[in-house]
Amino acid sequence: MKNLTHAVRMRVLARAWTLRTLSPLLAIAAFGPLVPTSQAQTPVLVLSNKWSLAAGSRWDLDTGNLTRGVAINKLTGNVLLASRVSSNHVSVISGVDGSDLGTLNSTGITGGTLPLDLVGVADDGVIYAANLSAASSSTLIIYRWNSEADGMINPPITAFTASPAPTPRYGDSMDIRGAGTNTQIIVSGSSSSEFGVFTTTDGTNFTLIEIPLSGAGLAAGELAKGITFDGTNNNCYGKKDGSTTLHKLSFNLGSSSCALLTNITLTGDANTVGTKYGKSNSVEFISAVLSSSTATTNATSHRMKVYTVNNPSAPTTSGDFATPQPYTGNGNVVGSSDIGAGMTVGIDVNSGIIALAISFKTNVPPSIVTQPQDQTNVLTGGYVTFSVSASGSTPLSYQWKFNDTNTIAGATNSALTVTNLQATNAGLYSCRVTNAAGSSNSANATLALLPSVLTAAEVPLWAKSVGDLFFLSNDNSQRGLGFSPASGHLVVVSRFPSNGVHVVEANNGNYNSSLDMSGVTGAGTFLVNLCGVGDDGAIYVANLDTAGTSYEIYRWANELGSTVATVAYGPGDPCGCGRLGDTMAVRGGGTNTQILIGSRNGAEVVLFTTTDGATFSPNVITTDQPAGLAGLGIAFGAGDTLWTKSSAYQFRHIVFDLANATNGLLQTFTAGYATSCALGVDPVNDLLVGVVPNTGTRPIPDNLELYDVHAVVTGAAVEPSLIDQDFFKTSNPNLNGTGAAAFDVNGGRLFALDSNNGLLALKVVARLFATHSGANATLTWTGPSALLAASAVTGPYTNVPSASSPYPTGLTNSARFFRLAR
Structure with a gap:
């Protein structure tokens, strides 16, 4: 048995957690044999500046978001x-030096949200341009010119x-391939679900x-700002701005279906747009424009990027060039690029155009492109990953070293993961990259460890990471989690691949079913965001409304797939306190159901009550605490109390009296101030848990902090005890700090959601209570724990046969010690 807790001597109640001992273990994320140097090399892609045109340097290259489309004519090299400057038109620019060669006859270009947006050229030199149809009532049009020469004279015809428009926002992204009757055009948009x-x-x-897109498990807009064919295959790439993930899909035109082949991570380059695919000399590469809505310098944003993607799991940056100095930020984060005629060209809106020459070299020795980064905020017992990227003739071989001289066996990949971190793992990590032409050593990256609390107070049951369930993704789409005491299931809210509420088996984390979403038709910033479950099994899901004026709560009476949601509240403004929907807690059932939410920006919390069990009314609790106190976490405590938390806020325990419209602060403490965000509370066992996400400043890996608040809530002026920490399987950035936690008190379990990192389930041992009647004592506890006894506090402890709560000890003056185990 594990999870020993609460050694109890008669008349003395004490807590004694068993420490987990972890031996240092080195685990390699992926590994393979060194590749013989006799293997044929893949040439290295080399890029160089060819020419550039700054915004404002020519009459139709403006600084006001009117010029977005650029393409290369593979026949002419132009x-x-x-552009929509002065008129809707397409200009021809020399591919050699960027000089002006004239303007196509653009008579008749009109209609749509933007009459002209993007342009492309087929392999036979036929030119196509598309408008942007941002609304369902808009018109989608594709124009066609026979060639540059013909287009200088004759206006375009309408090709489609x-x-x-069939789907809103078609025209944000476009690519063209083939010629004549084999020509194909592919489009997508920022809200397109297809x-x-x-x-x-x-x-x-x-x-x-x-x-x-649902066929690939992708949400609407996932291919928004950069869709491109993969050569002649029935594959394509695409991404959206704000995400580092470049998706590669296969598609079948006959069945109108697609499937996800792989995801490529463009580390650090979330705002790349206008992606285009190219292949030459066996090198596969992607061009893109790295833009910014706010930055007005081209030091780190407003760049032309080119990635070699022969190895999708480890893409390399082959080119990183500054676009012309931006006149202003690219407010819509739009742009385009193209590859052909021995060059790549890109336009960053409000910055200008850049053209790069493409060449290839062989026998290029390795050069470190991205150094492994220091990791000095890592918890003992956790894990850490170092990675390196290098350019040079492939194949490249990798060998990681520890403290400069110690070769790490099996560490022959570009990424190295070390698990169960102990003091002996702290030090310097570096990688030597080798190919037939030479080798290169990376810089040292330092690993420094922070202390952690690792006990058996909570023990993992199961975990589900991104991709383990079809609705778990790395795009901030999962924030809501609830536990149903009635069914013993978990409920998870996800906006990936579309708005959904999903039922998960609490015993093993497997998918069970999804709720009917036909009744969810409201508004708000996010249609669904958080959830909670009543004791009667009714499921409540709320939207996120950053304005706070259209907040809405939906109710499903049960988990049955045929049950349609009804509106429990709203849409409306329950408190006049701004942004709502970041926190939610539910307790009770039927007419005793209560729903608790907090304002992200205000000092108010709102308690919803009901007289019919179906529709709810808000009761505003205006605290005298700092605004935003319940910004990321809220939970019911015992009786008429509640707990709150937000990033860089203290845990607060507040008592409220609805009848007299009063409230007051019971306790607050600094533990977890700088770490925990979302919270969960077990008011029976006086346990509090905080979700610690990877926001860039908090200790990693992402983890749960379990606090014993018994002494605090019973009046002692002390800080609570941090009694355990447990790690999520991954530590992907969660910059919003969002997540949720829910206790199954009767089942002795804890469940947590960490956005972008999935679900974690743990066993938690109950608190052991002793009550005295004269010289006799009775032990009580909640949940499925076994009672152990010993004659000394240090043990050994043995099982008390057939013991259940309440358990009369039958002791008088003799001393025995008791604890619980799971």
Whole structure:
């Protein structure tokens, strides 16, 4: 048995957690044999500046978001520029030096949200341009010119038109491949739940085939700002701004379906847009524009990036060039790029155009592109990953070293993960990268460890990371978690791949079912965000409303797939306190159900009550505590009390009296101030848990902090005891600090959600209480724990046969010690 707690001597109640002992263990994330140097080399992609045009340097390259589309004509080597300056038109620019070569006849270009947005050129030199259809009532149009020369004289014809547009926002992203009757055009948009492929049987008129992103498990807009064909395969790449993930999909035009092949992480480059695929000399590469809505310098943003992606799990940055100095931020984070005719070109809106020459070299020795980074905020007992990227002729071989001289056996990949970290693991880590032309050593990265509390107070049951369940993703889409005492299931809210509320088996984390979403039709910033479950099994899900004026709560009476949600509250403004929907707690059942939420920005919390068990009314509790006290965490305590937490806020325990409209602070403490964000409370056993996310400043890995608050809530002026920490399987950045935690008090379990990192379930031992009647004592506890006894506090402890709560000890003056085990 594990999880020993609460050694109890008659008349003395004490807590004694068993320490977990972890031996240092080195685990390699992935490894493989060194590749013989005789293997054929893949040439190295080399890029160099060719020319650039700053915004404002030519009449139709503006500083006001009117010029977004750029493409390369592979037949002529020229660059096509789509602009709405002065008129909707396409200009031709010399690919050699960026000089002006004229403007296509653009008569008749009109309609849509933006009459002209992007441009592309087929392999036969035929030019296509598309408008942007941002609304369902808008018109989608694709224009066609036979060639540059013909287009200088004749206006375009319409290759495709649809009114209303089949899918909103088509036109944010576009690519073209093939020629004549084999020409294909692919489009997507920032709110598109599908992507579209246009085909033709006569080379002039096109038909649209729409392919739902749900087939690849992707949410709407995931291919928003950079969709591109993968050569001649029925594959494509795409990404959205704000995400480092570049998706690679396969698609089937016959069945209008797609599937996710792989995800490529463009580390640190979330705001890349306008991605395009190219392949030459066996090198596969992606061009993109790294933009920013706010930055007005091109030191780290407003860059032209090119990535070699032959190895999708370890892409390398082959080119990183500054675009022209931006005139202002790129407010919409839009742009485009293209590859062809021995160059790549990109436009960063409000910055300008940059053209890079492409060449290839062989026998290039390794060069470190991205150094391994220091990790000095890591918890003992956790894990850490170092990574390195290098350029040079492939194949590249890797060998990690510890403290400069100690070769780490099996550490032959570009990434190294070390687990069960102990003091002996602290030190310097470096990597030597080798190929047939030479070798290069990375800089040392320092690993320094912080102390942690590792006991058996909570023991992991199971964990589910990103991708383990179809709705767990790394895009901040999961924030709501609840436990149903009625069914023993978990409820998880996710906006990936679409808005959904999912039921999960609490025993093993496996998917059970999903709720009917047909009744969820409201508004708000996020349609669904957080959830809670009543004691009667009713499920409550709330939206996130940053304005706080359209807050809404939905109610499902049970988990049955046929149950349709009803509106329990709203949409409305329950408190006039701004942003709502970041926190939520539910307790009770039927007409005794209560729902608790907190304001992200104000000092108010709102308690919703009901007289019919179905519709709820708000009761505002205005505290005298700092605004934002319940910004990321709120939970019911015992009786009429509640707990609150937010990032860089103290835990607060507050008592309230609805009848007299009063409230007051019971306790607050500094423990967890700088670490925990979301919280959960077990008011029976006086346990409090905080979710510690990877926000860039907190200790890693992501973990749960379990506090014993018994002494605090019973009046002692002390800080609570941090009695255990347990780690999530991954530590992906969670910059919003969002998550949720829920106790199963009767089942002795704890469940937690860490956005971008999935779910964690643990066993938790109950508190052992002793009550005295004269010389006799009775032990009580809640949950499935076994009672152990010993004649000395240090043990050994043995099982008390058939003991259940309440347990009369039958002791008089003799001393025995008791604790619980799971």
